[in-house]
Amino acid sequence: MFESEFFLTYVAPPLWMLAQSVLMLVLLLVTVAYILYADRKIFAAVQMRRGPNVVGPWGLLQSFADLLKFVIKEPIIPASANKGVFLLAPLVAGVLALSAWAVVPIADGWAVADPNLGLLFVFAISSLEVYGIIMGGWASNSKYPFLAALRSAAQMVSYEVSIGFVIITVLLCVGSLNLTDVVNAQRDGLGTMMGAPNSLLDWHWLALFPMFIVFFISAIAETNRPPFDLPEAESELVAGHMVEYSSTPFLLFFLGEFVAICLMCALTTILFLGGWLPPVDIAPFNWIHGAVWFVLKGLFVFFCMAMVRSIVPRYRYDQLMRLGWKVFLPLSLFMVFLTAFVLQFMGWA
């Protein structure tokens, strides 16, 4: 049976892909559980509190306790809600956030799928994540969620523009939208030109420095993290688009949000921090497997995001729009021109 052509062409590849996806999903969910824990611990440490410390040793099982709590509670659907869309919204948020991970390479060749336009795929998926919020906000049929939906629609469309331009500058430097190519292109760069061995000086964060900052801030805005968490600003909108949600639908929203944050960390790592490449390509560092470096870099980016969350006060809405349209858009547009000019002028294209 196992040698038959039918099995090899139609049954085996989907099964193999399914197994890979399940493995990715499990690892991702465990990561999210501990990212969530780390987020709360960092936030607590900055405010000189202890943070979660009751469930399990040092509170390590807190996220799993939360999961259990969400699943056991009763899902409540408001009487005046648009029931179908109300239940569809958290599904859209959760599924879209997870699906982008299909193309993320953790190490060389370690991706469920590695399509030619992987970067564009991730960008497309992240531009769709706004739908969960809009649909949830509208279907709840209540004031605060609706305001949150309107805010988030405008915010995410604005910051996608600058993310798009950042991706274009990276595309100009790499010449490919394949995520594996993007990482491999960072093996050689500014550092090797100056005679250094392959090191962290070659990665794009140095060569495209302003864009690294623009991407980092836009990533925070795109995932609705503080200081740009206006769609769910507790002090104004209670919990924004999630006001009417409880139990598993709320869990899905929450999960989608944190998976999207992990995705943005991974994407920052791939685009600017050399993906799975070791910081210096000499003996003790290149013994360690690339996946370890990838995870460490991703966690570093997340740590920076968590620090921004705990230190920077929330932006006012007009300030957020000003930053997106009047600062980042001209800056990133200028950088696209500059990068193209330098590449053409120096003959590196």
Place this chain on the structure above:
Amino acid sequence: MSVVALFFYLFATITVASAFMVIASRNPVHSVLFLILAFFNASGLFMLMGAEFLALILIVVYVGAVAVLFLFVVMMLDVDFAELREGFLQYLPIGGIIGAVLAIELILVLGSYTIDADTARVAVQPIPDMAETSNIKALGDLLYTRYIFFFQMAGMILLVAMVGAIVLTLNHRPNVKRQNIADQVARDPDDAVTLRGVKSGEGI
């Protein structure tokens, strides 16, 4: 039946069905959501034809931005559905004629390849074999060399439309306090704070 054909019929059926639901559903927000589903499946069809770039750009531009704004506007409108459906029979002939014209034009454009096999040679700029070049490179080469004037013209039209929209809605109101970030950043203790030596029991 190959797997590709199976996927084609799946995507095509959902596209047509959701396109029908766009005009058939009672709630305008549901209409926009069905429109998004139609876009999605159309991009699946592009993907099956090997036009990956077009498929993803369709999602980024239409689903990720244009449809969001659609939804934005439709959610804000307070539409009376009954009133909206009143003139249905009255407008049916005009709508039918427009639909028929569009259908005929589509049939002519797509059918010309079967009616006259030479059309394909005349109309199409030959692109290199897909094994040698990638989707995005072939498109870029065509857009920025052969069709550069059309491309620039389209850009100009969009720019003019954008400037027009801004001019129409720009409304300078006097007596409104605005935040000037440059002023705030340039502010320093010397011109913001004065130190006075106040004697006890006297005040300023």
